[in-house]
Amino acid sequence: MLLLVGSQIYYTQKLVDLNEKNKSLLRLGQDFLQLRRHEKDFLLRLDLKYTDKFTHQAKRFLTQLTAVQALDKQSQQNQQIFDELFNSFPLYQQQFVSLVETRIAMGLDENRGYQGGFRQAAHALEAKLSEAEFLNMYQLLLQIRRAEKDFLLRKDLKYVNKERALYSTLIQRIEAQSPFQYSQLMPLLSKYQHEFMQLVDAYRYVGLNHNTGLQGNFRDQAHLVEQNFVNLDHHLQQQVTAAQRRVEITSVMIMLSTTATLIVLLVRSFLTLQRAFNNFGMFFYRCKREYKHMDEKSVGFSEFKYLATIANEMIDSRRKIEQELRAAQDEITRLRLGM
Incomplete structure (x- = not known):
């Protein structure tokens, strides 16, 4: 019975420890989901307050990850997954920081960054063409702006090629003007084109959709981190199942051993008691005669x-x-x- 109680206490404590690890892992998964939420909030709203939240949450995540790893030093297989997490998560964080920096350079709204630069140049060029009543060139500039907005809306490079063709045509028409008009118009058009092409290159680097470029890379990295969580949870559930099976087997073995021991003791006690009564019976029988x-x-x-x-x-x-x-x-x- 002492063995049974001792084994129950030992395995109960072990199951409690595994349950605490499971809770810690769930909290860690929730922290990572919160990170993904801040990441998507930034991409959707382009507000830098979400990057600050992301940075704060990332520090908390790493602290929690270190604590959970310290609770599970016995499992070598789990330690390998923790090592992969410590390698993959900083890369995910670094890629997100690069994405934020690139988005800042592109412009968090229409008045900043590359967008603000080519937009200001386009408005100035529109004013110059309208003032000089260059209607053909003004119409051509509107077509360029249309191709630009089509690209910004659909992220399709065919609109960039279309914009370049229209840009070449507009250059030719400006070059046909007087040197004074050329000096007034060409710097604005060049600035517009330079800023727009920088924005296009930035979009290529970031990714024209969520599966390409930097967006695709850090998205894959995030999925890798999530997969490591799934693997950890799977291994932890296996450990819980194995511990429960050991508890059942150990309890059954101790109960069977205790039952067998009690049966042997009862049989021996019965035989000893029977032998004692037989001796007393024989003793009193002999007392009659000798x-x-x-x-x-x-x-x-x-x-x-x-x-x-x-x-x-x-x-x-x-x-x-x-x-x-x-x-x-x-x-x-x-x-x-x-x-």
Whole structure:
């Protein structure tokens, strides 16, 4: 019974530890989901406050990850997954920081970054063309702006090629103007084109959709981190199942061993008790005819040994009394014969 209680205490504590690891892993997964939320909030709203939240959450995540790893030093397989997490998560964080920096350079709204630069140049160029009443060139610039907005809306490079063709045509028309008009218009158009192409290159680097470029890379990296969480949870569930199975097997084995031991003890006690009663029965049977001591060693229980000792003393006392009575009778007989 002590073994059974001890094993239950040991395995219960082990299951409690595994349950704590499972809770810690769930909290860690929630922290990572919160990171993904801040990441998507930034991509959707382009607000830098979400990058600050992301940075704060990332520090908390790494602290929690270190604590969870310290709780699970026994499992070598789990330690390998933790090592992969410590390698993959900083890369995911670094790629997100690069994405944020690139998005800042592109412009978080239409008035900043590359967008703000080519937009200001386009408005200035539109004003110059409208002022000079260059209607053909103004119409061509509107077509360029249309191709630009189509690209920004659909992220399709065919609109960039279309914009370049229109840009070349507009250059030719500006070059055909007077040197004064050329000096007024060409710097604005060049600035517009330079800023727009920088924005296009930035979009290529970031990714024209969520599966390409930097967006695709850090998205794959995030999925890798999530897969490591899935692997950790799978291994932890296997450990819990194995621990529960060991508890069941150990409990059954201890119960069977205890039952067998109790059966053996009961059988032996029954046989000893039966032998003791047989000895007492034989003792009282012999007491009718002869005075023989009971063998105390043949009695199994200490209480019966005490009874056997008292019975032997009783036999000795009766034998002594009978001897004294016999001696007294002999003395009386001699006295009668002497008279």
